[in-house]
Amino acid sequence: MTPVHLSHFTATSCLGYGNAATLAALRLQRSGLQPCQFETVHDLATHVGEVSGVDAVELPASLAEHDCRNNRLAWLGLQQDGFSDAVEAAIARHGRRRVGVFLGTSTSGILQTEQAYRRRDPASGALPDDFIYRTTHNTYSVANFVRTAFQLEGPAMVVSTACSSSAKVFASAARMLAAGLIDAAIVGGVDSLCLTTLYGFNSLELLSSEPCRPYDVHRQGLSIGEAAAFILLERPTAQLPADAVLLLGVGETSDAHHMSSPHPEGLGARMAMEAALKTAGLQAADIDYLNLHGTATPSNDAAEGQAVAALFGDRVPCSSTKGATGHTLGAAGGLEAIISALALQQGFLPGGVNTQQLDPAIPIQYLTANRDSVPRRVLSNSFGFGGTNCSLILGRAG
């Protein structure tokens, strides 16, 4: 595929607002996971990666109908690292119709509906008058919010493939750039805490009671997080600085196996990594670091580990950053693409946190400490319910 330039990006998660806070936490190997005190969820023994201050975010009056936790988190994210200014500059360069919006989310503003159901009219069962479906609950609402906020007139959509959503948006945007339909795209993902995912993962017995421990022999499950990750994609200009980050390859596959369990040997995951290498024109030996999906559920890490071991052996350093951020679900692909980009630019490989004793049954080179090293190319995995897999390959321009 034709490489695409990540001309600006910004991440907001439980590690902090923006790239500097994210980087500082990764450098210190600090986890943002805390015992769950979210909303009325006091009966689940689990940790969450909650972004502080989301409830206090105020949307501009002109965007009031979009008000919900997911769009507040999106708005908070857009204000960091000069991202909004970069989008305005891209609009000035390319025009309102030539900038696309392709964002991933799994649950969108569903919290708004969960809360509205508690306020149903006791007699009629009707939802309250102040509940607005289109701009909060609907799966498209976060892309609609961003498109409206920037007064864009180009293509837009939400990709909602559970936990691979905001990795797959890179593929869609790259195709639309290649087809000449757009000149720039806002991609990434926004997913926010809600009751559906907390009680849902609890029902599947996939929530860890302690902060999640990816690839640990005693891993018990995942910790849910939330994040807003935004990346501006454009065609590379002729002269890029050496530390510019490019999207080099994307691989998408399906497990065709089970709705909520990965293929036991990680076959779909392996095929996604192979497809990413193929689209990038690279070999496994060209990859210097892998940001694993690494949810810390027993089955995910076993399946992904097998797939990684089959392709890369134990030669490539890898880690999951979900011990620090929690599993941010539909935002994970975007968030981890940004962490991978920071690793490429800053010259370090983030060690996974919380992991105490590596699973000896998984023969990969898992990092539990940061390593100073300048990777040239990194691969980031994102997998999800329904057997959806996506691998991204990012690399330095020079």
Next chain:
Amino acid sequence: MRLTAYLDGIGLIGPGLDSWPAAQPILAGHAAYEARPLAVAAPQSLPPAERRRTGLAIKVALAVAFDAIAAGQLDARQLATVFTSSGADNDNCDAICKTLASDDRSISPTRFHNSVHNAPAGYWGIASGAMTPATVLCAHDASFGAGLLEALTQVAVDGSLGFERGGTLLIAYDMPYPEPLHAKRPLPAAFGIALALMPVRSAQSLAQIELELGDAAPDTLADPALEALRRAIPAARGLPLLQAVARRETCRVVLDYLAPLSLALTIEPI
């Protein structure tokens, strides 16, 4: 930029539109449209355990997908898929919200994994064996247009998927919400359209489709009942395309997308 593909198979289910073969004379204007409740079965190709877990959204999506594959004599395992829906399994969403608003918030594992927007894509993989890329979109009322644009882009951009150039199966579907969400988002009926879009012409090709982004007003349907469906159900916004194919005349069709954009299609029968 113009995107081109060949339409090799169609699946259609809607109220009074039982299948593509049954709907063709209605859309061509040779038979009257009569609204009727729609009936759809779960696909036999799903294992029994999975079949029991499928709600209306999954049944509609898989039924039109299999119909399009059969019509085009295609191998599902060779095709990428683009699923697009305004809301996915809306009965399931209501059931989860009711449970979460009750004193006992224990939702069932099946309800939870069926709550993801890509549940039909997951069941499609299990039923068809396709390990190819499956993407799953939402653009509220513009979901059909978003799906068609994504699918035609996939077909047009050679090598973009990292596997041999096959085609892309577009599956657009919707279903109603029960109350109380129905009052906030009144979708009147379930509806599904599947289009098998191929990069090269075959013996099964029904039409060549070219797409450009534009800003002309979307076409409407002359039959008031069909036009009411088109307006009320996002997946039915693709009906003017099917009407053009049914009439077997070269024509321009403008489909609804995100304002101010619309999709300008040129449809040439083969």
